[in-house]
Amino acid sequence: MKKTYVSMQLNGEPVEFLAEPSQTLLECLRDTLHLTGTKEGCGDGNCGSCCVMLDGTLVTSCLVLGVEAEGRTVTTIEGIAAGQKLHPLQKAFIDHAALQCGICTPGFIVAAKALLDQEPDPSEERIRLWLANNLCRCTGYDKIVRAVQAAAKEIREEKQA
Amino acid sequence: MAHVHIPALLRAATAGREWVEAPGTTVGEVVAGLEELCPELQGRLVCEGRLVRGMAIAVDGEISSMGLLEPVDGETEVQFIAAISGG
Amino acid sequence: MSTSSYNVIGTRPPRHDGADKVTGRAIYAADFQMNGLLHGAMVRSTHAHAILKRVDTTKAAAFPGVVAVVTADDFPQTPDRIVDLGEGETPVSHLRGNVLAKGKVLYQGHAIAAVAATSLQAAEQAAKLIEVEYEPLPCVLTAVEAMAAGAPLLHGGDTNVTAHVHHAMGDSEAAFAGAAIVIEREFTTATVHQGYIEPHAATVLWNNDGRVNVWCSTQGSFVVRDVVSCLLDLPVSAVRVTPTEIGGGFGGKIPVYLEPVAALLSKKSGRPVRLVMSRRDVFEGSGPTPGSMMRVKMGADADGKLIAAQAFLAYEAGAYAGGMVGAGAMCVFAAYDIANQTIDGYDVLVNKPSTAAYRAPGAPNAAFATESVVDEIARKLKMDPLELRLRNASREGTRRADGPKFRRVGCVEVIEAMQAHPHYSAPLGEPSHAEAKRGRGVAIGYWFNIGLPSSCVISVNADGTANLIEGSTDIGGTRTSIAMQAAEVMGIPVDRIHPAVVDTDTIGYTGVTGGSRTTYATGWAAHDAAQDVIRQMKLRAAKLWQAEAVEFADGVFQAGERQMTFAELAGKMSETGGPVVGQASVNPRGAGGSFAGVIADVEVDTGTGKTTILRFTAVQDAGRAIHPSYVEGQMQGGSVQGIGWALNEEYWMNPEGRMMNASLLDYRMPTILDVPMIDTQIVEVPNPAHPFGVRGVGEANIVSPPAGIANAIRDAIGVRLYHLPMNPPAVAAAMGGQK
Helix, strand or coil, X not given: CCCEEEEEEECCEEEEEEECCCCEHHHHHHHHCCCCCCCCCCCCCCCCCCEEEECCEEEEHHHCEHHHHCCCEEECHHHCCECCECCHHHHHHHHCCCCCCCCCHHHXXXXXXXXXXXXXXXXXXXXXXXXXXXXXXXXXXXXXXXHHHHHHHHHHHHHHC | CEEEECCHHHHHHHCCCCXXXXXXXXXXXXXXXXXXXXHHHCCCCEECCEEXXXXXXXXXXXXXXXXXHCECCCCCEEEEEECCCCC | CCCCCCCCCCCCCCCCCHHHHHHCCCCEHHHCCCCCCEEEEEEECCCCCEEEEEEECHHHHHCXXXXXXEEHHHCCCCCCCEEECCCCEEEHHHHHHHHCCCCEECCCCCEEEEEEECXXXXXXXXXXXXXXXXXXXXXXXXXXXXXXXXXXXXXXXXXXXXXXXXXXXXXXXXXXXXXXXXXXXXXXXXXXXXXXXXXCEEXXXXXXXXXXXXXXXXXXXXXXXXXXXXXXXXXXXXXXXXECECCCCCCCCCCCCXXXXXXXXXXXXXXXXXXXXXXXHHHHHCCCECCEEEEEEEEECCCCCEEEEEEEEEEEEECCCCCHHHHHXXXXXXXXXXXXXXXXXXXXXXCCCCCCCCCCCCHHHHHHHHHHHHHHHHHHHCCCHHHHHHHHECCCCCECCCCCECCCCCHHHHHHHHHHCHXXXXXXXXXXXXXXXXXXXXXXXXXXXXXXXXXXXXXXXXXXXXXXXXXXXXXXXXXHHHHHHHHHHHCCCHHHEEEEECCCCCCCCCCCCCCXXXXXXXXXXXXXXXXXXXXXXXXXXXXXXXXXXXXXXXXXXXXXXXXXXXXXXHCCCHHHCCCCEEEEEECCCCCCCEEEEEEEEEEEXXXXXXXXXXXXXXXXXXXXXXXXXXXXXXXXXXXXXXHHHHHCCCCCECCCCCECCCCCCCCCCCCCCCCCCEEEEEECCCCCCCCCCCCCCCCHHHCCHHHHHHHHHHHHHCCCCCEECCCHHHHHHHHHHHC
């Protein structure tokens, strides 16, 4: 089938690519644009490993078509750190041992950032509700919740300073 | 003489005895000694020079990494247990 | 025990691969790219049990973009033999037959053929054009049915039972006669999956020099090397396996599925080929862990001393002989000192995927049965359930029914830590609504850890750092827990060690990352390699100083008045004889098993049958916690997998052997919303055989949660459940039966 031309903003930079009509945004990111930080765990929106931001909204990129990204803004795990400086969530995940195998980590960080961007001080219950679409099989989630809480605190303190 | 624990399924070969004393300085020699004492055990623990499928050797409660070459002495307990791997 | 005598061990440094894994830079198997890469797709059986009458690949081979098509006939048909390639001894025909079915399919999802094409879309479309003609056979799906007379037979012969294990000690029948209380109950558990988030993936290039290069997600790169070379009838040296990062395994990434098929496709096409499983493929075509039927009978005297026990365990092997019941039979009463025991275990073929290890494989099933019966005995005797366990706990010198006596173990210490934990005496609190009931349960469990070979090489850099290479794939932070043991010996901070997991050409043979062995055995190799470095560096200092004897302590070399730090001496390598490289390979004995226990508080909604975990505490003997955060992480992860096993997870099969819930929506693993914080308490009863006292901690933590939750539900609603999962309909039905 004929491919479609797509242009979008990806992690702050303009990109152009060709997508087959049936290709998901996840496939375009990974296979065409070679940004493999976004992971595929299920392909049907139930594990959250492929979470990205699409025009500021958290989506599972396996359920978005590549052609739908035309003219839109996409942020992936590769766009979370500021140059050499890790985002507080990334640092907190390392410091709190919130990852073991690490395959779900990009999705969790992107999803948690989406929460903290709009709610700087979420309760534990709110964090759990927000992240309920992201599966982790290694950690039992305890240290993930603590990492998100610690990162939220750090971001709040950075803003106050 | 090493103290050899006979797996329950093989105790018909030892007239029901759970423990048998057998001579040898390695597990392999002990098994050979055991087979002489209890001919029905031939081929049940070791077959063609190797442990039978699914079996591992424990020496004094520890799974041996050397199998039939594991050294033993007069106080050693030798057990034939299920091989395990784990997740 | 205090760890204060150490500088590095017992601290919580950041992991060496942390930055890669939080930025998305870490390369997992499906991320691996190569020029000229072809994409593969598999054809899998739509029947649970059938004769393969015809597999016609003609149309697929002609499809545009298709470069190669393979079936089982493409494997070299070497004569069958028994091999031990890291998963226990197995006939080659079983390994080969599970990778691509020949003659017969044994489960729905059994791989039959594969296609490689220039795009994934082309490969998937072509795969649909492969014509498979089946002659369906009746299927058998549970161990009990498969053991019955007249059951369909998977591999011919006269039975589906592939192994009977039997342990006996004392005279259990006679002892029951003298018991004050005897409880006998029957239990069943459903087939469950490890549920790692990363599907299996592999890329293989059969190069023009005849060497086969594999990049894949595996718990054991040397296992992959040995299986691929065996199935392709190549010398092991012809295969080089580079392990990528691995997105979870829990035992399920020890077996080899895709790599030999991708190798055949690469051989035919002359190009690198990548195969990636879908989530459905993972459920249907990889190895879950056995469903089971168990009968456990235990007797105690009036004081709560357990005097006799019997177990009958029938575990589903899946399509080929399995190994889980052997371990189950060794663990079923391992926590207790019981003089009279009889244990029978049966490994039974059924038309489900060939089972694989899953975190303490075989033990959680058995503990569900034993710990439920022990709980019932405590209730009947009106004894505190932990007091009853303590009275009977295994300790140094306790003999298991399979023969061995325990060395120094921490069963007593774990139970005492549970008793002393604030959770155990905390009030349960009021139910959240009128139809809710609350309860508390406890359980304990045992799992081994294994030795197996490991190798490490450490090379010293002139700036006082060191590179550590190892063969253990890092699933959960073992680069760091292994490097910490080297750093402790070398007297330098762990961030000055750069650990790297390398391919099978580059490091000595190293066993799987499994069996709770990696921090234990590869850590031991790192300890020994670091000692080798220090030994050599002492000689360098002696040469430098013209000294007879050099001492080394806390990172400082010393001879008389002269001293130098590790970093200072490292800067003088070239003038004292060139690079210093230390190395060690070990095949350790002395693997010390680990006991663990849980305290679980639940609230059961008696209207819906839904169970909510209110509070959960995991206690485990780590021997010595090298990196306490990672030990806690193992305990928390194992606990939540155990919660899923207890409450929701199951292969839901229809009568034709089709899995009806092969997605992560319907195979209901715990989400972050389903569980509370998991409290942990690490107990340290050092393993006397290990240089630092390490016991493997990866697995024992999953053994007791299902039983602990079952006991909590019993405490809450007054009704005991005998089947896993204890999902809302099951709990509601059990309560209905009560009324």
